[in-house]
Every structure is written in structure tokens, then in C-alpha cells.
Amino acid sequence: MTVALFLEQILNGLQLGVMLFLMAAGLTLIFGVMGLINLAHGSLFMVGGFVCAAVAAWTGSFWIGLAASLAAAAALGALVEITVIRRLYDRDHLDQVLATFALVLMFSEGTRFVFGSFPLYLDPPAFLSGPVTLPGGLPYPAYRLAIIIAGLAVAAGLGLLISRTRLGMQIRAGEADREMIAALGVDIRFLYTVVFALGAALAGFAGALIGAIQSVQIGMGEPVLILAFVVIVIGGIGSIRGALVAALIVGLVDTLGRFLLPTLLAGVMEASAARGVGSAIASMLIYLLMAVVLVFKPKGLFPANA
Amino acid sequence: MKKTVLSLATAASLLAGVSFAAAEPVKVGMITTLSGGGASLGIDSRDGFLLAVKQSGNKDIEVIVEDDAQKPDLAVQLADKLIQSDKVDVLTGIVWSNLAMAVVPSAVAQGKFYLSTNAAPSQLAGAGCNPNYFSVSYQNDNLHEAAGEYANSAGMKKVFIMAPNYPAGKDSLSGFKRFYKGEVTNEIYTQLGQTDYAAEIAEIRASGADGVFFFLPGGMGISFMKQYAGAGVEVPLIGPAFSFDQNILQAVGDAALGVKNTSTWSKDLDNEANKAFVAAYQAEYNRLPSIYAAQGYDTGNLLLSAMAAAPVTDADAFRKALEAADFKSVRGKFSFGPNHHPIQDIHVREVIKEGDIFTNKVVGTALADRADAYAADCKM
Numbered sequence: 040m041t042v043a044l045f046l047e048q049i050l051n052g053l054q055l056g057v058m059l060f061l062m063a064a065g066l067t068l069i070f071g072v073m074g075l076i077n078l079a080h081g082s083l084f085m086v087g088g089f090v091c092a093a094v095a096a097w098t099g100s101f102w103i104g105l106a107a108s109l110a111a112a113a114a115l116g117a118l119v120e121i122t123v124i125r126r127l128y129d130r131d132h133l134d135q136v137l138a139t140f141a142l143v144l145m146f147s148e149g150t151r152f153v154f155g156s157f158p159l160y161l162d163p164p165a166f167l168s169g170p171v172t173l174p175g176g177l178p179y180p181a182y183r184l185a186i187i188i189a190g191l192a193v194a195a196g197l198g199l200l201i202s203r204t205r206l207g208m209q210i211r212a213g214e215a216d217r218e219m220i221a222a223l224g225v226d227i228r229f230l231y232t233v234v235f236a237l238g239a240a241l242a243g244f245a246g247a248l249i250g251a252i253q254s255v256q257i258g259m260g261e262p263v264l265i266l267a268f269v270v271i272v273i274g275g276i277g278s279i280r281g282a283l284v285a286a287l288i289v290g291l292v293d294t295l296g297r298f299l300l301p302t303l304l305a306g307v308m309e310a311s312a313a314r315g316v317g318s319a320i321a322s323m324l325i326y327l328l329m330a331v332v333l334v335f336k337p338k339g340l341f342p343a344n345a
Numbered sequence: 346m347k348k349t350v351l352s353l354a355t356a357a358s359l360l361a362g363v364s365f366a367a368a369e370p371v372k373v374g375m376i377t378t379l380s381g382g383g384a385s386l387g388i389d390s391r392d393g394f395l396l397a398v399k400q401s402g403n404k405d406i407e408v409i410v411e412d413d414a415q416k417p418d419l420a421v422q423l424a425d426k427l428i429q430s431d432k433v434d435v436l437t438g439i440v441w442s443n444l445a446m447a448v449v450p451s452a453v454a455q456g457k458f459y460l461s462t463n464a465a466p467s468q469l470a471g472a473g474c475n476p477n478y479f480s481v482s483y484q485n486d487n488l489h490e491a492a493g494e495y496a497n498s499a500g501m502k503k504v505f506i507m508a509p510n511y512p513a514g515k516d517s518l519s520g521f522k523r524f525y526k527g528e529v530t531n532e533i534y535t536q537l538g539q540t541d542y543a544a545e546i547a548e549i550r551a552s553g554a555d556g557v558f559f560f561l562p563g564g565m566g567i568s569f570m571k572q573y574a575g576a577g578v579e580v581p582l583i584g585p586a587f588s589f590d591q592n593i594l595q596a597v598g599d600a601a602l603g604v605k606n607t608s609t610w611s612k613d614l615d616n617e618a619n620k621a622f623v624a625a626y627q628a629e630y631n632r633l634p635s636i637y638a639a640q641g642y643d644t645g646n647l648l649l650s651a652m653a654a655a656p657v658t659d660a661d662a663f664r665k666a667l668e669a670a671d672f673k674s675v676r677g678k679f680s681f682g683p684n685h686h687p688i689q690d691i692h693v694r695e696v697i698k699e700g701d702i703f704t705n706k707v708v709g710t711a712l713a714d715r716a717d718a719y720a721a722d723c724k725m
Contacts, residue, residue, distance in 0.1 A: 041551060043551070044547055044548070044550070044551040047547040047550075048543075048544055048547055051541075051543035051544055051547060054543065055541060055543070147380075147381075148380065151380070151384070156384040156385045156388055157385045157592045157595070157596070158385075158564060158567055158592070158593065158596035159596060160595055160596045160597075160598050162571070162598055162599075163575065168574075168575060169575070169577055170575070170576055170577030178550075178576070178577055179576075180543075180572070180575040180576045180577070181575075182575055183543065183575070249540075251571075252568065252571050252572050252575060253540045253541070253564070253567070253568040253571070253572075254540070254563075254564035254565075254567035254568050254596060255596065256563075256564045256567075256596075257381065257384070258381060259540070259564070262538055262540060263540075294543070294544050297544050298544045298547070298548065301533075314532055314533070314534060315510070315534060318510050318533070318534040318535070318536075319510065322510075322536045
């Protein structure tokens with residue numbers, strides 16, 4: 040194993056981490072402010088990917104596709120909030136899970152209805168499609184580097200939005216005490232719609248970014264959603280900072296685990312068994328991490344209402 | 346759940362008036378994947394099969410299509426329903442090996458015929474073979490074996506091999522190694538459904554291999570190939586046809602150009618039946634057929650050929666008629682081995698671009714008249 044390979048894997052872990060953050064940020068905001076478990080968040084990720092692919096194919100520009108996916112996911116998020124989600128805030132979590140799971144099924148079949156059953160084509164813009172050489176002579180895909188930068192920029196922007204703006208203040212107040220900010224005259228219904236649309240836009244953005252290096256297909260959001268739930272549980276539900284830290288930890292642990300475990304185990308057992316066992320344990324690793332975190336910090340690393 | 350009942354028999358007899366004594370009608374239950382991420386495979390299998398039925402003009406065949414949503418439990422329920430309440434004679438259509446293992450053994454034990462349009466796990470080819478089970482597609486290992494043989498002939502000495510961590514993935518790598526004679530630098534099992542291959546691609550770059558064999562069906566292959574092209578690694582790729590079928594290639598785009606893959610079928614195979622099939626499929630569905638469509642079409646024609654030779658109620662005669670494989674396969678040469686799995690040529694294809702469409706062309710034959718590794722274990 041070389042240093043270059045190790046560095047490349049760390050970058051890969053970071054890239055997975057920032058992508059998870061884009062998903063987890065919306066999820067944790069929605070849970071923190073509205074107390075809502077939203078399984079349909081993965082569907083918004085998928086919608087982002089499909090809209091970006093379709094618009095990019097139509098206009099020939101990835102960037103127009105990316106903008107369209109942001110707009111479409113935000114609009115769809117607002118629409119879903121007003122028509123369905125709004126009725127769920129006072130229900131218990133089981134009702135929310137059932138209703139948002141129904142949304143998952145409707146979005147999947149609706150997407151099939153609109154776009155057909157076959158995966159769509161979406162490529163990164165030409166100038167990001169190849170590898171770049173990093174200092175030290177390490178070649179790395181330019182597009183993945185762009186995802187890392189875009190994700191960190193979004194994280195910084197979101198941090199400013201929450202800590203410095205009026206909307207951010209209302210969001211923080213909403214997390215602390217929902218009834219009180221309504222009593223203070225903030226239009227809580229409008230705030231909820233805005234937060235939901237913001238979360239949806241982040242998911243759609245992630246879907247479009249990731250769609251360019253993965254398969255844009257029905258159900259592409261669900262595996263990411265599961266990881267995003269792990270992230271918000273580790274990070275502390277409702278905490279943006281927790282989501283960022285946990286997303287990077289999960290990204291790094293998952294990537295490095297898959298890469299290092301089979302090699303490490305090969306030292307203590309026969310090679311092909313080591314590969315089998317190693318990859319099996321690697322796929323469990325983030326769940327083990329979540330269990331360990333919950334044992335020592337039952338509210339996650341950065342509890343929002345501490 | 347979607348449910349399509351195609352009752353050609355009823356419609357036709359109403360129109361024409363029953364003027365002749367109908368032969369023994371055959372009821373076919375098709376269980377395949379029409380929703381969820383794997384839907385394109387099932388849709389093509391179904392469309393290929395139904396095209397064969399439609400072209401034959403045979404009024405005595407009724408096909409009931411059901412969607413298994415790629416769920417083994419649902420497939421089992423559908424099989425029970427088709428056998429007990431619809432009283433079908435023949436089952437077909439399952440795409441995935443885990444679903445086939447859940448349905449096939451009990452269906453054939455109840456005396457039904459099962460014709461596989463795709464899935465053909467090793468368990469059903471060896472000791473678990475059954476006189477009423479026919480695989481019209483291949484045996485699961487075949488395309489991987491051919492890839493191993495191709496790696497030899499292409500002069501690859503150090504190959505990096507990779508497949509998802511599930512039974513068909515393990516069969517795939519052992520199939521490859523059965524024929525490949527060089528050194529395996531890394532043998533990697535990825536997660537089933539994995540979408541990010543950055544870690545594996547970094548290892549390929551560091552491995553010093555001169556070839557990469559990968560079995561990543563469906564969306565996994567799309568993700569891998571796009572990311573591989575983006576990483577700028579130049580090591581040539583080879584794989585079985587599953588990551589290179591007509592529907593997937595359009596989503597991969599330029600990243601797949603030039604990649605070699607092994608297949609029992611290709612749209613440019615030079616035989617009359619295939620030319621007619623490709624043209625008819627395009628005319629009917631307005632898209633190019635995939636390997637799944639070709640296998641579905643062959644399965645339909647095999648069934649029709651057997652119906653013409655023997656009544657389905659006489660199971661022994663009908664089985665003999667199926668074994669004869671007296672139909673024009675779009676794969677050219679086609680016959681059944683003693684375990685009811687095909688003996689056929691396995692070709693090497695290369696991904697090319699025709700106009701705006703990505704597709705495959707045959708560049709050679711990896712294995713001629715290949716049967717499978719399990720036939721000797723089959724006692725029937």
C-alpha cells in the first residue's frame with residue numbers, strides 16, 4: 040500500500056462525506072424544526088437526479104440541469120409540505136413514517152410514469168470529466184474534487200444562514216420552542232414550508248451532483264437515505280454542525296474500512312476468507328460506529344437542544 | 346400491482362368464430378420484474394416473449410403476466426396463485442437467481458414446466474436439476490467463464506477481479522477463474538447495490554493489473570464505468586454482457602466505448618432469425634432489443650415449437666418436444682445439454698457508437714459450443 044493510495048482514499052471518504060452531508064442537512068433540519076421523520080427525502084434526491092439528467096439532455100448544459108434540479112426539488116418539497124406533510128406534524132412518528140413511505144412509493148412510480156423504466160444518462164460537464172493531478176503527483180477525478188468543494192461551500196453557506204440571518208434565527212428558535220415562536224407572531228406555517236423546501240433543494244442538489252457519476256435510476260435515493268439517517272443519529276438530531284462532522288466521519292470510516300479491513304485481516308487469516316470477512320465487516324462498520332456513539336452519547340455527538 | 350392479461354385466444358375466437366377444433370390450449374404464467382430498479386430487465390424479457398407469441402399468430406396460447414417487484418416472497422405468492430387459481434401449465438420470466446431459487450423447485454415439483462428466460466443458478470444445473478426445468482438463457486457461470494477465456498487470449502497476465510458480495514457474485518468470480526490462467530492481483534467483493542466505487546478504483550490504479558474483470562449488473566455497472574472513466578485509469582475492462590445491455594449503455598455513454606464484454610447474443614449476430622427479430626422488435630416497441638429481450642423471444646419460440654409437436658397434457662411428449670429445441674434461435678446454434686441447459690457459442694462484443702446510439706458489435710467467439718460445469722452432477 041502506498042501513501043498516494045491512502046491519500047486518494049481519504050479524498051474519496053471526504054467526497055462521500057460531503058455528499059451525505061447535503062442529504063443529512065435537510066433531514067436533520069426538518070426533524071429538528073418540525074419533529075418530522077421524512078422517509079421521502081430520498082425521493083427528492085432521485086427527483087433532483089432525474090430533472091438534472093432530463094434538462095441537461097434537453098438543453099445540452101449540465102449547469103442549467105443543476106439549476107433546474109434545485110428549483111424542481113424545492114418546488115416539489117414546498118408542494119408536498121403544503122398538501123401532505125402539514126397534516127402530519129401533530130401525528131406520532133409512526134403515522135409520519137407510514138405517510139412518507141407512501142410518498143416514496145408514489146414518487147418512484149410517478150418517476151417511472153414520467154421518465155420510463157430505463158436509467159437516464161447524465162455526465163459531468165466536459166471540463167470536469169477527466170482526472171486532475173494534485174500536488175504530489177496524485178491523479179484524482181476533477182469532478183469528485185468539485186463535489187468536495189461544492190459540498191463544503193454549501194456547508195459554510197448553511198452555517199452562515201443559520202447563525203447570521205433572520206430566517207436562521209427563526210429556525211433556531213423553532214428548534215428550541217415551537218409554541219413560543221408561534222406566540223411571538225412568526226408565521227410558523229410559512230417557516231415550515233421554507234425549511235422543508237430548503238431541505239428538499241439540498242437533497243435535489245445532491246441527487247443532481249451524484250447523478251453525474253452514478254446511475255440515474257428509480258430508487259437511487261433509498262441507499263443514500265439510510266446512510267443519511269445514520270449520519271443524523273451520530274451527529275445529534277437537529278444539529279447542522281453535528282450533521283457535517285458525522286457525515287465526514289461516516290464517509291471516511293466507510294471508505295477506509297472497505298479499503299483497509301480486507302488487507303488488515305489478510306495478516307491473520309487465509310487470503311480469500313479475509314476478503315470475504317473483511318468486506319462483510321466493512322459494510323457493517325458504520326452501523327457499529329453508530330451503536331458505539333449511542334452507547335456513550337445517546338443524543339449524538341452534538342445534541343441540538345443541549 | 347400491475348396485472349396484464351393477454352387473452353389472445355378469447356379475442357381471436359370471438360372475431361373469427363370458432364371454425365376448427367382448437368388444439369390443446371397452453372396457459373403460461375410469466376413472473377417477472379416490472380417495477381423497481383430492475384424493471385428494465387423484466388420489461389425486455391416480457392416484450393421479447395410476447396413478440397414471439399404475437400408473431401406466431403397461435404391462438405391457443407394465453408399469457409398471464411405478473412410483476413414480482415424483484416421480491417422473492419412476492420414471486421412465491423404469484424407462483425402459488427398462477428398454479429392454483431389460474432391453473433397455468435408453464436411458468437417463465439424470472440430475472441433474478443434468488444427469486445428463481447424461491448419459485449422453481451416447488452413449481453416443478455408440482456409438475457409444472459419452468460422455462461427460464463434469464464436466471465440459471467448453479468444449484469438448478471447440477472444435483473438440483475429437474476426434468477421439467479429448462480434454462481433457455483445460459484448457465485449463470487457461462488459469460489464469466491467466457492470472460493476468463495477472453496482474458497487469456499487477450500494476453501492479460503495480471504487481472505483485478507470484482508463482483509458484489511452475494512451468491513451470483515461469488516459464482517461469477519469462480520466462473521472467471523475456472524478458465525483464466527494468469528495471476529489474480531486483487532479479488533474484491535463490493536456491497537450489493539453499491540453506488541460509489543472510488544475506493545475500488547483507487548485500488549485498481551495501485552494494483553498494477555493489466556486487466557479488470559467486473560460483474561456489476563444494472564445500475565452498479567453504470568456507476569462503476571462512469572466513475573472509472575472519470576478517474577482516468579487506463580487498464581482495459583472486461584465483463585459479462587449484463588453491464589452492457591442496450592438499455593444500460595445509453596446511461597453510461599462514452600465511458601463504455603471500446604469495453605469488451607461476453608454475451609450469448611448480440612444484435613449484429615449474422616443469422617436470419619436474428620435479423621428478423623431485431624427489425625420486428627424495433628418496429629413493435631420502437632427501441633433496440635437487449636439480451637433479455639432476445640432470451641425472452643427464444644423462450645417464446647421454444648415453447649411454441651413444443652406446442653406444435655405435442656400437447657402439454659402429455660408431459661413426457663411435451664418434454665421431449667422441448668428437449669428437441671426445434672426452433673430458430675436468434676443466437677444461431679442452440680441445443681440443450683443433458684441437464685436442460687443450453688449448448689451454445691459465447692461471443693466477445695465491443696461497445697461501439699452507431700450514430701447517437703451506443704451498442705455492441707461481435708468481435709470474436711470466446712467459447713464455442715459451451716455447455717456448463719455442472720452437467721455431470723445432474724441425474725435425471
